Amino acid sequence: MVSSARPDVVIPDVPVYDYLFGELDESRLDEIAIIDGSNGQTTTYRQLIAHIGLFAGALAARGIGVGDVVGVLCPNVPAFATVFHGILRAGATATTINSLYTPEEIANQLSDAGAQWLVTVSPLLPGAAAAATRLGIPNEQIIVLDGAPGHPSLAELLGEGRLAPEVGFDPATHLAVLPYSSGTTGRPKGVMLTHRNLVANVAQCRDTIALDDGDRVLAVLPFFHIYGMTVLLNFALRQRAALVTMPRFDLTEFLRVVSEHRASWVFIAPPIAVALAKHPLVDQYDLSSVKVVFSGAAPLDGALAELVAKRLGCIVCQGYGMTETSPVTHAIPVERDDLDRSTIGVLLANTEARLVDESGQDVPAPASGEETSAPGELLIRGPQVMAGYLNRPDATAEMLDADGWLHTGDVATVTADGVFRIVDRLKELIKYKGYQVAPAVLEAVLLEHPSIADAAVIGVLDADGQEVPKAFVVLQQGAALDADGVMAHVAEHVAPHEKVRVVEFIAQVPKSASGKILRKELRARESARA
Structure with a gap:
């Protein structure tokens, strides 16, 4: 077993909302929380907190609270933060839906999650409405943020002026979100993540990922995906950075937004790294504000990382995680310029890992030096590990053993210094x-x-x-x-x-x-x- 070399961090026993915004000093409320990358409009922390409370109050007035699930089908727009955190503050559970899903896929997720309410935007309304019709969800329970006839809008709900409700629940057991993942195989399953799971992972990221309050963070990775949800929508806001939202990836727009809004941290997936390394359009924009490009969601090739670092004159890091781990378990710390960029770095604080061979026996880590262990399936244990799959006890038992070890399905190696590398994948995903x-x-x-x-x-x-x-x-x-x-x-x-x-x-x-x-x-x- 390998334990994180980083000291354990304190994980407060509080809901997500309280952890992100409860300690925000009055003197900082008028700092920018979100910038709409498409038009430059800004939302301050004061405005965001007020909108979250009003949205939570409007939901509560409609009987939505603890035990209810609300679907969110929405691209990365500033209102997403209001909706997402408003749902959680009302005590309900958010199930975030891929904006590219077909009506059938939307309906399947809503049905499986038990959602009777859906929040969306007008461009996605046709698919949302078709899915809702299949499930018998009436129009008045489909909130269209930017407005549509027959549906409540965000402006209407905020305009009701209702205060956020007083709700009580145990953060360690109450579900905050139900994102969907295929796990190691099969059809998508609802991943039960508690408030404590999400709070823990933000606290762990704060220790390892050196994002600071002076930074501007490009938010092109979708908030519905656990990577965007935790690392951008939650972690960046907890660090009092400013999120610069983009509803979808387009290289020209991506480069314009980074350049005009002076983004300093750019969180990406590897396909964007390919464009940053190779596309001639990159040279036409001033990207000198970028300090760190951080890749996740899929393996990043080391040579590609070096190309991006050299071309942009920045640090390139990568991390590793899964929806089932909220998601981050490993990351390359910015200060570790000695680490091969193709590795996934070191364990986050409060996290343990094991490598096991095909017989289930532990693969020993090297005692010292630059040796690397034999490969083995990566197992993870920590406070960020999910509670299980919704209504899928058999699938939960296959993924999460009785001792709390989550079987990732990825094959890894580890050095004596605790640096991990993904070398293969058992899972079919x-x-x-x-x-x-x-x-x-x-x-x-x-x-x-x-x-x-x-x-x-x-x-x-x-x-x-x-x-x-x-x-x-x-x-x-x-x-x-x-x-x-x-x-x-x-x-x-x-x-x-x-x-x-x-x-x-x-x-x-x-x-x-x-x-x-x-x-x-x-x-x-x-x-x-x-």
């Missing part, structure tokens, strides 16, 4: 541009096509070294379906990030005696071609 893509979901869609007899999906690397979904397809006898037809069929039924990007037709999908797809054989076939 594909990470496309930082988004989780479950092969099981795509396989189910593929098998719905009448010309497809069988199918399997794995992740393969594209020309930029980024993982993309590839489908191995067995056609029905006499069928004339081509690769474009396969990809078009999938695209009709899934979100854009879940699309199949490569297709190979094969005679038979390799399977075990029990019928389980042998993805290792498909990966071996890909490796042999490389």
Whole structure:
């Protein structure tokens, strides 16, 4: 077992709202909390806190409180912070939904989470309304932030002037959020994260990630994803930094916003690093304000990190985590310029890790020197580890053992100094541009096509070294379906990030005696071609 070398931090036994805003000094209330990157409008901490309270009061007046779940289908706009923290302050639980989801996927998450209310914006209303219709959610329970006929708007709710309710719950057990994750395999599951989970991870990040109150933080990573939720929406605000929001990634707009608003910390996923390292457009913008580029959500190649650092004249770090760990467990501290950028760094405070081999035995860490351990599956234990999967005791037991160890499904090594590196992945999950893509979901869609007899999906690397979904397809006898037809069929039924990007037709999908797809054989076939 490896324990964090960093001293334990105190984790207050308080709700998320109290931890983020309860100690904010009066003298700092008029500092900028959020900047709308698209138009430059600002929200101060005073305004944000007031709006959160008013939104919580409006929810409470509608009977929403402890035990209720509210869906949030919204891009990164300043109002997201009001909505998200207003839901939590009202004592309810937020289930954040991918803005790219289809109506069917939205409905599935709302249904599974038990949400009877939904918050969205007008551009996403058609999909939200279609999902709500499937579930019998009436229009008056769909809040459209920027307004739409027949729906309550944010301005209307804040204009009611209702005070935030007095609510009581145990932060250690009460669910703050229900983001959805495929875990190590299978269809998305509701990850039960308590107020203590989220508070703990912010406290842990404060010790390792040197973001400060003078910084401006680019918030292009989606708030609905646990990375954006914890590291940007919660951690950056707790550090009294200013969040600069972007509703979606567009390279030209990204560069403009960084340049005009003088962002000093830029949190990204690896595909953005590819653009920063290689795209000629980067040279047309003044990015001298950038001190740190911090990558997460998927593995960052060390050579790519060095290219970004050299081109921007900044520090590049990466971290590691999962939705099930709130998410951060490892990070490269800014001051550790000795660390290989392709590593995931060191354990956060209050966190323990183990590496176990295929037999379940612990892999010993090297005693000293520059040696590296043998690889083993990475197990994590700490206060940021989830309470479990919603209504999925079997899946919870597979992921989280009786001693509190969470099995990540990732294979790692560790040095004598406690520096970890991810070297492989046991889990089937594909990470496309930082988004989780479950092969099981795509396989189910593929098998719905009448010309497809069988199918399997794995992740393969594209020309930029980024993982993309590839489908191995067995056609029905006499069928004339081509690769474009396969990809078009999938695209009709899934979100854009879940699309199949490569297709190979094969005679038979390799399977075990029990019928389980042998993805290792498909990966071996890909490796042999490389």
